[in-house]
Amino acid sequence: MISCILKTQSRFFCAFLLSLVVSFGALAQEGASEQADVATKGVDPGATAGAEASTGDPAVISAGESLFKNNCAVCHSAGSDVIVGPGLQGVTERRSEAWLLKWVKNSQALIQSGDADAVAIYNEFNKQAMPSFAFSDDEIKSILAYISSGQGVTSAPAAGPEGVTAGESVGTEAVGAASAIGGYLDIVLVVLIIVLIVLVVTLLLITSLLKNYLNKNRTLNEYDTEVVNQRFDFSKVYKSKAVRALVLLIFVVVLVDLSIDKVMGIGIQQGYQPKQPIAFSHKLHAGDHQIDCNYCHSTVYKSRSASIPSANICMNCHSQIKTESAEIQKIYKAIERNEPIQWVRIHNLPDLAYFNHSQHTKVGGIECQTCHGPIQEMEVVYQYSPLTMGWCIDCHRETPLNTEGNEYYDKLVELHDASSKGAFTVASNGGTECSKCHY
Ligand code: HEC
Ligand code: HEC
Ligand code: HEC
Ligand code: HEC
Ligand code: HEC
Ligand code: HEC
Known part of the structure; x- marks a missing residue:
């Protein structure tokens, strides 16, 4: 017993x-x-810290050096060599500090404002858009201090980015x-x-x-x-x-769990991550090098679909960068044969549904990452959201309209506020009506 x-x-x-x-x-x-x-x-943000405005301070110059090497050196030398953009030696004498701050933060805005110098240099370099950088004034000033210190002049041009400290600010x-x-x-x-x-x-x-x-x-x-x-x-x-x-x-529980995941996923492409013909990495380009999404997907704020960049856009940089790499050689081959690169499409709504990028990105002010996930961390892109009808509608029910500074909405907001206490969501503006998404 x-x-x-x-x-x-x-x-x-x-x-x-x-x-x-x-x-x-x-x-x-x-x-x-x-x-x-x-x-x-765990990148070291220390490099950007302590970047005070006083030029000539060795700490500022070395902070500027690391920012320059990680963000600018792919396209600029600190000397006079042209890489993708002009050599930056003497740029602080050619341009005022205010101009340089504006330019680095958003060169396109400066060009569009009609600034003569900006338009001239833009045209001189065949209208290649320089990416925008979300740096503070002090950070940009530290880069300028590094450039005018002349320390980078003797170092080899196109020095590759060092370590993982790139993309700090992001x-x-x-x-x-x-x-x-x-x-x-x-x-x-x-x-x-x-x-x-x-x-x-x-x-x-x-x-x-x-x-x-x-x-x-x-x-x-x-x-x-x-x-x-x-x-x-x-x-x-x-x-x-x-x-x-x-x-x-x-063992059985783990197995069942895995297969349920697979079965539930039929018809929904969430997580779909096909192998691409060229090992193009968003982490490297959009993350580490902070190239703006808009630089490659140039129609995403303007039209219904976000374009996939042509090989020519890759060539803006890769006519100079990593030319010996086997992956880059594939770009040259595609151009030689005059054939587009056969990228495998990842996101694909059925034809019966209508989706418009500019409506969401420009008008709605929604970040790419809300729908596409942390693209800037993906080596290989995968489908982050389910892209089902329920997913679209849920967001329309929850999201308030971005009505600020949009005259079109002023009257509608007045009408809404008079009749209801709830938030003025996409749904309350008819964003869940069938005809909005189905022809
Ligand atoms: C992807 C390539 C690229 C990167 C990265 C880049 N630039 Fe540029 N930059 C250019 C190009 C191209 C031009 C020439 C103007 C144009 O076509 O827009 C330019 C022009 C400039 C100019 C104007 C030069 C002059 O003579 O007026 C400055 C200043 C400048 N860049 C600073 C920077 C700084 C600082 C960084 C890093 C924070 C940086 N750039 C990163 C491509 C780049
Ligand atoms: C240097 C160019 C470049 C930049 C910068 C870039 N992309 Fe891409 N993107 C591509 C290329 C090329 C593809 C097609 C190959 C692939 O899927 O990796 C692509 C594919 C995609 C896809 C999948 C498209 C499909 O097939 O459904 C999404 C989503 C995307 N990019 C979003 C972004 C976002 C968001 C950013 C900014 C954070 C960004 N991209 C920045 C070049 C770029
Ligand atoms: C604005 C500049 C820029 C553009 C545009 C650009 N790249 Fe890059 N690319 C880079 C930089 C910088 C690196 C990193 C080089 C290094 O590691 O030294 C790189 C690296 C790569 C690599 C890795 C190469 C290797 O062997 O390490 C591939 C592949 C690549 N790019 C493909 C593409 C493709 C495809 C496009 C066009 C859709 C493209 N790039 C557009 C700047 C650019
Ligand atoms: C509201 C959600 C949403 C936002 C925000 C969004 N996308 Fe998309 N994206 C989609 C959907 C849905 C598709 C599939 C469209 C289709 O198949 O017609 C898609 C497809 C794409 C594609 C493949 C090409 C195409 O147009 O079908 C690219 C590239 C892309 N998005 C890039 C971006 C970039 C870059 C941004 C930010 C500037 C962005 N997207 C913002 C939902 C979104
Ligand atoms: C992350 C939230 C979000 C997701 C996900 C989303 N939308 Fe939207 N959608 C919005 C917002 C916000 C607006 C309103 C933009 C504006 O006009 O101010 C909008 C507007 C629209 C409109 C115009 C509605 C009107 O009243 O004119 C259509 C059509 C639309 N979305 C379709 C879709 C489809 C199709 C999907 C799914 C594939 C989708 N949306 C997913 C947030 C979202
Ligand atoms: C905000 C956008 C949106 C609205 C509003 C909307 N739909 Fe859809 N609908 C979609 C999307 C996106 C799909 C494709 C989803 C997929 O493939 O899983 C879809 C798919 C469908 C399908 C096909 C389902 C299938 O399995 O093929 C039907 C039928 C449908 N919707 C009917 C309706 C009806 C009826 C309404 C009005 C009550 C409506 N939808 C409102 C976005 C919308």
Whole structure:
């Protein structure tokens, strides 16, 4: 009788221990990769800090140097060589500081304002748009300090970006969020471990108490005494049916979980990530080098669809950059043969649905990332959102219209506010009517 209780008890105990070990392993691994993630993304924002306006300060110049190398050196030398854009030696004498600040932040805006110098240099360089940079004035001034210090003049032109410090201004926010989540997980993990240790210790105490009690109990027969005093035997754990059943169970659950994910995904292309003919990386271009989405997808604010860039746009840079790379050679081949690069299309709504990019990006002011996810971190693009009708409509129900500075909406807002207290959402403006999305 007692032996039976003890046996089952120890079985459960073993099973419990095993599941602990299994879940521990998984958790620990998750934690570790989480940390590794943060570590690889953990760029050093220190380079931009401390960039005060006083020129000539070596700290400012070196902050400027790292910003320049990571963001400008792909297209500019600090000397007089032309790479993609002009050599920047002496630029602080050619142009005023105010002009340079405006130019680096948004050269297109300056050109469109009709500034004569801006238009002239733009035309001189065949209207190649320089990307915009979301730098603070101090950061730009530190770059200018570096350029006018002359330190970069002797260094080789087109020096590749160094290390992972590129994309600081974009990266730090994301990294901050990632490490905040990482830190939170760490706390949960530690608490879990402590709770589990306490549990194990309590259980061990209980068994030893029971053992003592039973040993003192003289009514036990020989067999029972043997069972009570038996040592913990690992081969028994391994042979135990309960343990084997548990392992099998875990295996089956994981398998079922995976296949449910697959089955549910039929018809919905969320996560679709085809291999592309050229190993083009958004992380490298849009993330590390901060090339504006609009530089390549140039119709996304103007028209219904976002264009995929032609090989000529790649050539703006790759006629100079990484020319020896096998992947870049594929661009040259496509141009030689006068054939477009055969990019595999990822996002694709059925013909019955009407979607318009400019309506959402320009008029609605919605970020690309809201619908496409963290594209600037993707080596290979995948479909982030489900693109189902429910997804479109949910957002239309929740999102207030971007009516500010849009005269078209003024009257409508007045009418809405007079008749209803709720927010003036896309839906309240008819954004869930069938005909808006179906012809
Ligand atoms: C993708 C290539 C590219 C990158 C990256 C780039 N530029 Fe440019 N830049 C150009 C081109 C091309 C021009 C010439 C004007 C034009 O076509 O828009 C230019 C022009 C300029 C000019 C005007 C030069 C003059 O003589 O008036 C300045 C200043 C400048 N860039 C600064 C920078 C700084 C600072 C950075 C880094 C923060 C940077 N650029 C990054 C391509 C680039
Ligand atoms: C240097 C050029 C370049 C820049 C900059 C760039 N892209 Fe792309 N993008 C491409 C090319 C080329 C493709 C097609 C190959 C691929 O899917 O990777 C593409 C594909 C895409 C796709 C998938 C299109 C499909 O087939 O459905 C999306 C979405 C996208 N880009 C969004 C963005 C966003 C958002 C940004 C800015 C954060 C951006 N891109 C910046 C060149 C660029
Ligand atoms: C505004 C400049 C710019 C444009 C436009 C551009 N690239 Fe790049 N590309 C770069 C830079 C900078 C690198 C990184 C070079 C390095 O690592 O030294 C790069 C790297 C690459 C690489 C990796 C090469 C290797 O072997 O490491 C590929 C592939 C590539 N680009 C493809 C493309 C394609 C395809 C397009 C057109 C859709 C394109 N690029 C447009 C600037 C550009
Ligand atoms: C409101 C959601 C939404 C936003 C915001 C959005 N897109 Fe899209 N994007 C889509 C949908 C939906 C498709 C599929 C369109 C289709 O198949 O007709 C798509 C397709 C694309 C494609 C493939 C080519 C095409 O037009 O079908 C590219 C490239 C792209 N988006 C880039 C961008 C960029 C760059 C931005 C930001 C400037 C952006 N998108 C903002 C929803 C969005
Ligand atoms: C992230 C939120 C979001 C998602 C997702 C979204 N939309 Fe929208 N949509 C908006 C907003 C905001 C507007 C209003 C823009 C404006 O006119 O100010 C809008 C407007 C529209 C309009 C014009 C409505 C009108 O009243 O004129 C159409 C059509 C439309 N969306 C279609 C779609 C389709 C189709 C999808 C799914 C493939 C989709 N949208 C997904 C936010 C979204
Ligand atoms: C905001 C945009 C939007 C509105 C409003 C909308 N739809 Fe859709 N609808 C879509 C999109 C996008 C798809 C394609 C989704 C997919 O392929 O999963 C779709 C698909 C469909 C389909 C085809 C389903 C299938 O499985 O092929 C039908 C039928 C349909 N919608 C009917 C309607 C009706 C009826 C209304 C009005 C009550 C309506 N839709 C309103 C965006 C919209």
